[in-house]
Amino acid sequence: MQSLTNRSKPVERKPMTWVERIYIWNIFKGMLITGKHFLKKKPTIQYPEEKRTFSPVFRGVQVLNRDEEGRERCTACGLCAVACPAEAITMEAAERKPGEENLYREEKYAARYEINMLRCIFCGLCEEACPKDAIYLSETFAPANYQRKGFIYGKNELLIPDPKTQAQELAKARGQL
Amino acid sequence: MHLLAIDWIFLLEKLILIVIIISISLGVAMYSTWWERKVAAWIQDRIGPNRAGPLGLLQPLADGLKLFMKEEIFPASSNKILFLLGPCLAMLTAMMTSAVVPWASHLHIAGRDVPLQIADVNIGILYVFGVVSMGVYGVMIGGWASNNKFSLMAAVRGASQIISYELAMGLALIALVLHTGSLSLGVIVEQQAHQGYWNIVLQPLGFLIFFVCALAECNRTPFDLSEAESELNFGYHQEYSSMKLGFYLFAEYVNMFISSVIMATLYFGGYHIPFIHIADPNFAALAGFIFLFAKTAAFITVFMWIRWTVPRFRYDQLMNLGWKGLIPLALINLLITAVVILLHTQH
Numbered sequence: 001m002q003s004l005t006n007r008s009k010p011v012e013r014k015p016m017t018w019v020e021r022i023y024i025w026n027i028f029k030g031m032l033i034t035g036k037h038f039l040k041k042k043p044t045i046q047y048p049e050e051k052r053t054f055s056p057v058f059r060g061v062q063v064l065n066r067d068e069e070g071r072e073r074c075t076a077c078g079l080c081a082v083a084c085p086a087e088a089i090t091m092e093a094a095e096r097k098p099g100e101e102n103l104y105r106e107e108k109y110a111a112r113y114e115i116n117m118l119r120c121i122f123c124g125l126c127e128e129a130c131p132k133d134a135i136y137l138s139e140t141f142a143p144a145n146y147q148r149k150g151f152i153y154g155k156n157e158l159l160i161p162d163p164k165t166q167a168q169e170l171a172k173a174r175g176q177l
Numbered sequence: 178m179h180l181l182a183i184d185w186i187f188l189l190e191k192l193i194l195i196v197i198i199i200s201i202s203l204g205v206a207m208y209s210t211w212w213e214r215k216v217a218a219w220i221q222d223r224i225g226p227n228r229a230g231p232l233g234l235l236q237p238l239a240d241g242l243k244l245f246m247k248e249e250i251f252p253a254s255s256n257k258i259l260f261l262l263g264p265c266l267a268m269l270t271a272m273m274t275s276a277v278v279p280w281a282s283h284l285h286i287a288g289r290d291v292p293l294q295i296a297d298v299n300i301g302i303l304y305v306f307g308v309v310s311m312g313v314y315g316v317m318i319g320g321w322a323s324n325n326k327f328s329l330m331a332a333v334r335g336a337s338q339i340i341s342y343e344l345a346m347g348l349a350l351i352a353l354v355l356h357t358g359s360l361s362l363g364v365i366v367e368q369q370a371h372q373g374y375w376n377i378v379l380q381p382l383g384f385l386i387f388f389v390c391a392l393a394e395c396n397r398t399p400f401d402l403s404e405a406e407s408e409l410n411f412g413y414h415q416e417y418s419s420m421k422l423g424f425y426l427f428a429e430y431v432n433m434f435i436s437s438v439i440m441a442t443l444y445f446g447g448y449h450i451p452f453i454h455i456a457d458p459n460f461a462a463l464a465g466f467i468f469l470f471a472k473t474a475a476f477i478t479v480f481m482w483i484r485w486t487v488p489r490f491r492y493d494q495l496m497n498l499g500w501k502g503l504i505p506l507a508l509i510n511l512l513i514t515a516v517v518i519l520l521h522t523q524h
Contacts, residue, residue: 022502024385027487034220034486044224 059122059137061153062115063160067105070162073134076110083129088119105132113158117142117151186289194295198275206430207237209477213430216481244423252323252416259322264417264424267315271431273308277301278438279363281448281466285458293462294363301362302350305439306343309394313339315428316396316403320413331412334492335403338393341499342400346390348507349383352514353443356380362439366447375446382510384444386503391436393499396429398484402492404429437476438469445472 019025045052054060065073076093094111096104103109126135145151161169211226211233218225226233251257276295284291298304313336320332356379357365369375377384393400404412414425441447448465455461490498 023498027483030486031482034482037222038216038219038482040222042219042222042224046224046227 054139056139058139059124060140061117061138061142062120062126062158063136063138064113064155064158065134065136066160066162068163069102070164071101071103071105072109072159073105073132074110074113075106075108075132075134076113077108077131079129079131080126080135083125084120085123085125086119086121088116088121089126090114090116110155113155115153115158117153118148190289190291191295194293195276198280198295199272202272202275202431202434203427205434205473206427207241209430209434210240210426211237212477213481213484216478217485220482220485241423244420247419249419249421250416252325254324255416256322256324259318260416261421263315263319263322264414264421264428266318267312267428268424268431270308270312270315271428271435274305274435274439277304277362278435278442279366279447280469281462283458284462292363293466297361297363299359299361299364301365302354302360302443305362306347306350310339310343312394312432315425316413319417319425323413323416325416328413328415331403331405331415335396335413338396338400338403338495338499341496342390342393342503345386345499345503345507346394348504348511349380349386349390350443352383352507352511353380355511355514355518362442362447366442366449369446370449373451375444375449375451377444380444380510380514382506383514384440386507386510387444388440389498389503391440392480392483393495395432395436395480397433397480399487399490400495401484402489402495405489433477433480434473437473437480440476441469441472 067073074091076091078091078093081087081089081091090112091110091114092112093108096107096109122137124137127137142151142153161167161173163170214236215225215233217223226236229235229239251260277298279292279294279297281293284293316335316339317332320328320330320335323329353365353376354360356376357368359365359368365376392398396404402412404414406412414422417425448462448469450465450468453464455464
């Protein structure tokens with residue numbers, strides 16, 4: 001019969017030789033192989049103590065961005081929520097009052113901004129949809145939680161530290177410290 | 178009042194020795210489980226238990242605690258007494274063998290010679306054999322009392338395996354006994370120390386047969402098809418839970434420890450340290466004890482190494498190897514040994 005690929009090998013049907021039949025030598029060979037593995041360096045990463053670094057294009061938990069002066073960039077336009085295929089994002093808009101110019105960049109801002117991390121599929125479409133560079137996917141993932149409501153991230157969890165008043169925390173969050 | 182003239186110190190000395198040896202056997206068995214998991218992990222490129230205490234050394238305690246906390250189940254249709262007796266017998270026979278093993282030479286304490294052997298019986302090997310073959314009852318009763326056909330079949334498998342490998346083991350040992358001329362384990366060790374080389378030099382084939390049979394007697398892979406935890410429903414202790422299961426598993430490790438000690442004693446000089454002579458008897462005894470333990474640990478490691486290398490035999494392969502392979506080989510070994518000894522004594 002013609003073989004379909006050139007990789008096929010005929011099956012050996014030779015009867016076992018005496019050396020093969022008494023097993024001892026073969027078992028010894030097997031033990032040499034396992035012995036080599038016994039001494040090998042293990043590839044295990046001890047998770048909570050050691051962490052694997054993600055690639056720079058890793059799509060992790062979202063962050064809400066601020067501008068250089070520490071003002072929130074989000075204007076609650078809702079494009080991210082529309083773009084989200086998992087419908088994980090909800091928000092409520094509010095109008096900036098006089099005297100809040102140092103907090104919000106434009107007249108409209110998100111009073112409530114929530115992402116449900118159980119729904120989020122980390123596709124990054126929100127990041128692409130955002131016209132204001134306000135939402136980015138970071139290089140970390142959402143840690144485990146005991147309750148479902150713990151996975152609904154609000155502005156407290158999402159907003160990055162203020163570069164003016166919390167410069168240290170920001171540098172730390174960026175992994176520069 | 179001659180009847181009551183008991184040597185109380187002698188009694189105390191033996192009692193202390195028994196307590197020490199039993200706790201050492203249990204401790205070694207406990208840490209064998211830890212070592213087994215470590216060896217398995219390393220062979221499979223893993224790290225193994227390392228969370229409970231440094232290097233995972235508290236893992237056996239955690240495992241024991243877990244087994245104690247599990248629910249104790251007696252199957253409704255089981256024979257309650259026999260069901261309880263099974264693990265007890267398994268443990269009992271595992272522990273009893275240690276009585277005749279010479280752990281080290283004599284200690285000198287306050288003018289007394291304290292032999293570090295519970296009983297130097299002149300039929301030591303025979304005693305070991307008697308006790309080991311009783312180990313079948315632990316397997317058989319456990320499988321029978323569960324009133325479960327899979328358990329029973331596994332028990333029958335296990336029993337027939339142990340019985341068939343005992344034959345080859347005995348034949349391999351007879352060849353050794355032909356050389357030593359004594360059944361006492363103490364005498365055998367002294368003889369090896371005296372003749373300057375270990376019995377393995379004289380009986381390499383006998384040792385190989387003995388080693389293979391010891392694997393089978395301890396139900397270790399590649400002969401663990403009475404247990405076959407991965408596919409045959411966990412064998413004869415399928416219905417067991419909690420510490421009763423723990424006893425069965427523990428007895429396996431105690432058995433492994435004892436058979437390693439016996440192998441070290443019979444073929445590798447026991448507590449004898451080659452090329453080194455220590456004058457102080459107490460220190461010599463201690464060093465010998467440690468040396469015996471080193472040999473034992475090496476054997477236990479080889480047992481584990483084999484377990485994580487070799488797949489299980491099929492039942493017909495097992496019987497083929499036992500009856501058509503090892504027994505004729507042991508007989509030939511016996512014959513050759515006998516002829517050599519005969520020629521030796523004639524000249």
